[in-house]
Amino acid sequence: xxxxxxxxxxxxxxxxxxxxxxxxxxxxxxxxxxxxxxxxxxxxxxxxxxxxxxxxxxxxxxxxxxxxxxxxxxxxxxxxxxxxxxxxxxxxxxxxxxxxxxx
Numbered sequence: 001x002x003x004x005x006x007x008x009x010x011x012x013x014x015x016x017x018x019x020x021x022x023x024x025x026x027x028x029x030x031x032x033x034x035x036x037x038x039x040x041x042x043x044x045x046x047x048x049x050x051x052x053x054x055x056x057x058x059x060x061x062x063x064x065x066x067x068x069x070x071x072x073x074x075x076x077x078x079x080x081x082x083x084x085x086x087x088x089x090x091x092x093x094x095x096x097x098x099x100x101x102x103x
C-alpha cells in the first residue's frame with residue numbers, strides 16, 4: 001500500500017506514478033460528496049466516482065489500471081471531505097492482492 005499525498009483544498013489535480021503507470025488524479029468536492037477522476041496516460045479510467053470510506057474506487061481490472069484506490073478515515077468511519085484530506089482522510093494505492101484485506 002502506498003499513500004498518495006493530498007492537500008485540504010476543495011479541488012486538486014496531481015500526476016503520480018503508480019506501479020510504473022503515469023496517472024492523473026483529480027479530487028474535488030461537490031455538495032453531494034467528494035469525487036475522483038483517474039486517467040492513465042491521458043486515457044480516462046474512471047470519472048466522477050463518489051469517494052466513500054474504505055470502498056475501492058476502480059474495482060474492474062478490465063479498465064486497464066493495475067491496482068486500486070481507496071480513501072481511509074484514520075479517525076473513524078466517515079466518508080471523506082476535502083477539509084480532512086492529507087490528515088484524517090488518506091488516499092491509498094493498493095497493488096493487486098492488497099485490495100482484499102489491506103483496508
